Amino acid sequence: MELITPEVGLIFWMTLSFGILVFILGKFAWPTILKALRNREKNIEEALQLAEKARQEMNQLMATNERLLNEAKQERDALLADARKLADIILEEARQRAHTEYDHILALARQAIKNEENAALINLKNQIGALSIEVAEKLLREKLSGEEKQNEYLQRLINEITLS
């Protein structure tokens, strides 16, 4: 029976000590603890939200970077292609020009050679003329060295004139 009979002494002490416990903890411990917990939860919540926002911003930033990079790459490719084309054009032009120059020079050279040739030929003709005159003079001198020969020749010349 003792086991299930409440005792007045214990009722008194239990009320007193449990009352004190409830009062002290309720006044000094729980409000502080619960407030701190609430604040920390709020902080964590905020921090998480901030982190999420930062992550999103990072993602956006990364996407922008990617886009910029792609754009830059495309631009570079375009520039390179342009440059190559330009180089080709320049090269082609140069080749063309060189070709015409070459032709021109060739023509000039040919002209010069021809002129030179002509000059040489004329020169040659003159010399040959002079030479043949000289030869003819020498021959004539040889042939017409005697009186008789001169007379004969004169005679023939006169004959020739009269005949004609």
Add this chain to the structure above:
Amino acid sequence: MIKKLFFFIFAIFFPFTLVKAENSPVKAAEFKPGEMIIEHITDAHEWHILSIGNTHISIPLPIILWHEGKLHIFCYSKFHHGQSDYGGFRYMTDGAYKNKIIYVGNNSLGNENKSPTIPLDFSITKNVASLFLSVIALIIIFLTVARAYKRNEKHAPKGLQSLLEPIIIFVRDDIAKSSLGEKHYERFTPYLLTVFFFIFFNNLLGIVPFFPGGANVTGNITVTMMLALFTFLITNLSGNRHYWQDIFNTPGIPWWLKIPIPILPLIEFLGLFTKPFVLMVRLFANMTAGHIIVLGFMSLIFVFGNINPAFGYGISLISILMSIFISLLEILVSFLQAFVFTLLSALYFGMATEEIENSNHK
């Protein structure tokens, strides 16, 4: 922290640490498991620490009696285990007033005809002492934790704080918030936390078989009765109009259940008292039963040992294993009972503070 705790324990008991060693007059008494068990789970005026052979070491606790308008305070050791009277009081070891202190007047031991008067016993018994210990320990623990919270509010919890924080959050979120709702839970959370930790701490202390533990505080009907009474008072003092209307004029039931014979109001009114009664009995029975089982297994050793010492040694292995198992179970039960008591308290508070809009759709 632990050092501090021990200091307090020491400080409280220092006046009574006149540790007494004595020889039991009866040698090799027959072992009575029933008596031993009951002795262990009921209250006592001394705190038994250790027995070596027939030498018992225990702390005698102060006796405080209120008798005929006068306060009597003296030490239990004055009774010499009921063998002598002190100041007209006698400690009964047998009979109808077993373990009670009665007033026999100045006539010495002979006068048995006079009907004894029983003084009001406010003694610091084993349970009261254990109660003080646990209350002081709880206050120290939670004031320390509160200080830790105040000091590093923005940081992660450390030490004791991190051990208790999950439990505090559990009580706040899963007990208070879920049964009381966002609106009312803050008002009752401090009480619920106090009750939870008081029961949990004392349950655990009750499992510890040696000195600072060993008292069966939460397995004491008076303690659970007072706890239930606190819950009962808070429930009914914070009951709103809707709560009382539900009890005395329950909406949505046929009128003939209320008039002329108020069957349902009567049942509901009885329910007011059965709820805390059930709280009281559940905690008391669970904790006491656990202790009885552990002690029972221990008793088996001695019961069999009385038949044959070898048998006793043999059975001790099984007994010890079983008591370890039960003790582990008791740790679980300690938590569970603290949880159940707090949860039901929270539910009752929830019923008392429930708003009308919330219950209409039920």
